[in-house]
Amino acid sequence: VEVCSFTDQLPGKCGNDGSNKCVNAMQKKALLPEVKVRCACFDHPTVILGNYKFSAWKTLFVILREWKTLRKYIDKSLCRSKTTSTSILQSSTSFYLSHSICSFAFSLSRDSRNTKRFVSNSPLKIMAKTNGVIPTIDLGEVSDKILNQKIREASERWGCFRVINHGVPLSLMSDMKKTVMDLFERPYEVKVRNTDVLLGSGYRAPNEINPYYEALGLYDMASPQAVNTFCDQLEASADQREIMVKYAKAIDGLAKDLARRLAESYGLAETNFFKGWPSQFRINKYHFQPEAVGKLGVQLHTDSGFLTILQDDENVGGLEAMDHSSGTFFPISPLPNTLAINLGDMATIWSNGRLCNVKHRVQCNEATKRFSIASFLLGPMDTDLEPPSEFVDAEHPRMYKAISHDGVRNIRMTAKLHDGEALKLITYEE
Numbered sequence: 001v002e003v004c005s006f007t008d009q010l011p012g013k014c015g016n017d018g019s020n021k022c023v024n025a026m027q028k029k030a031l032l033p034e035v036k037v038r039c040a041c042f043d044h045p046t047v048i049l050g051n052y053k054f055s056a057w058k059t060l061f062v063i064l065r066e067w068k069t070l071r072k073y074i075d076k077s078l079c080r081s082k083t084t085s086t087s088i089l090q091s092s093t094s095f096y097l098s099h100s101i102c103s104f105a106f107s108l109s110r111d112s113r114n115t116k117r118f119v120s121n122s123p124l125k126i127m128a129k130t131n132g133v134i135p136t137i138d139l140g141e142v143s144d145k146i147l148n149q150k151i152r153e154a155s156e157r158w159g160c161f162r163v164i165n166h167g168v169p170l171s172l173m174s175d176m177k178k179t180v181m182d183l184f185e186r187p188y189e190v191k192v193r194n195t196d197v198l199l200g201s202g203y204r205a206p207n208e209i210n211p212y213y214e215a216l217g218l219y220d221m222a223s224p225q226a227v228n229t230f231c232d233q234l235e236a237s238a239d240q241r242e243i244m245v246k247y248a249k250a251i252d253g254l255a256k257d258l259a260r261r262l263a264e265s266y267g268l269a270e271t272n273f274f275k276g277w278p279s280q281f282r283i284n285k286y287h288f289q290p291e292a293v294g295k296l297g298v299q300l301h302t303d304s305g306f307l308t309i310l311q312d313d314e315n316v317g318g319l320e321a322m323d324h325s326s327g328t329f330f331p332i333s334p335l336p337n338t339l340a341i342n343l344g345d346m347a348t349i350w351s352n353g354r355l356c357n358v359k360h361r362v363q364c365n366e367a368t369k370r371f372s373i374a375s376f377l378l379g380p381m382d383t384d385l386e387p388p389s390e391f392v393d394a395e396h397p398r399m400y401k402a403i404s405h406d407g408v409r410n411i412r413m414t415a416k417l418h419d420g421e422a423l424k425l426i427t428y429e430e
């Protein structure tokens with residue numbers, strides 16, 4: 001059953017026609033019986049077009065007016081979305097439209113005077129026109145209950161969201177960015193001193209397969225000793241060392257706060273379930289050359305850990321995530337002073353399939369340098385992760401075999417499954 005879980009600035013307004021199917025499915029989805037969920041579109045059917053909302057009738061009108069062009073576009077297979085012409089027809093009668101088609105229809109309505117140019121655009125350019133759909137969550141929200149609910153909804157629906165008022169000082173973020181840019185300027189002989197602690201945790205030089213990507217990293221960023229070793233290896237100055245230690249502490253605190261809020265949103269008895277879990281830190285530099293435009297800087301993948309905090313480049317876009325319900329990609333456009341949050345494989349295992357391990361990739365859109373700073377709250381290394389009992393009942397049987405973060409990483413590496421498919425190998429048979 002398709003359940004309304006649109007969580008953008010207009011919670012609940014998914015464009016469903018307020019049918020009982022949607023409301024019932026939402027009720028069923030609520031974990032605790034006393035939690036009453038009601039889809040806002042029950043009363044006000046609304047369709048989201050990119051960042052705009054329209055009445056269902058207006059959307060239907062746009063779709064019908066632009067139907068010919070829309071068909072042509074689909075027939076040309078330019079749209080990589082799983083949505084077919086038939087389902088669009090169904091959608092227009094039931095007023096339920098996937099966000100990709102909504103953005104598309106909106107672009108059409110804006111570009112109807114110049115449809116020729118529009119049709120010849122590549123999907124990449126079309127995507128770049130939309131502002132992205134993931135929610136931006138204000139962590140300064142006064143009501144813990146509302147905030148936790150927003151985090152939960154975004155984590156289930158998209159597996160990613162942006163946060164503002166996140167408590168990481170903006171001056172620290174910009175100092176960190178400068179530090180990162182400076183560390184990449186070290187000579188090759190210095191950068192290779194950043195050796196692996198875990199497989200792949202240290203320096204990665206650009207190579208033949210991916211000449212545009214370079215990374216430095218450190219395992220266990222909550223440990224000041226590990227941060228100091230990293231700084232020693234890279235001959236960081238005293239100031240840079242102080243910035244790194246402060247940044248690691250602030251980000252680690254935020255990651256754990258978000259994890260705790262997720263547990264609270266489900267009413268779990270144990271909200272400090274992540275105690276003792278290590279975090280990994282990775283700084284990325286993309287050397288995008290003119291010939292890289294349209295190519296990938298990082299392949300499609302899920303993050304293996306529980307939750308990732310990403311300080312992405314505030315000027316250069318390219319990060320794209322996949323909407324798991326439609327299979328379409330949407331850009332996570334830069335938004336200065338915010339942080340992007342991704343849920344990973346361990347979150348899906350922990351939540352017994354409720355939280356979405358979002359598939360994402362980095363695409364080169366322009367020939368320029370791009371920097372990003374990723375911090376991963378991983379998962380238990382030596383013990384196996386099991387979902388809390390509250391996540392398992394007759395309607396939600398255990399989905400995954402208990403496994404440590406190390407176990408998940410091993411499967412991903414040996415089976416070469418980096419885009420979340422590794423979870424299928426630990427799924428219980430029906």
Ligand SMILES: O=C(O)CCC(=O)C(=O)O
Pocket residue numbers: 282284298303310312313319360362371372374
């Ligand atoms: O560079 C980015 O924006 C994303 C990097 C990423 O997905 C990762 O390091 O796992």
Ligand SMILES: [Fe+2]
Pocket residue numbers: 301302303360
């Ligand atoms: Fe990632």
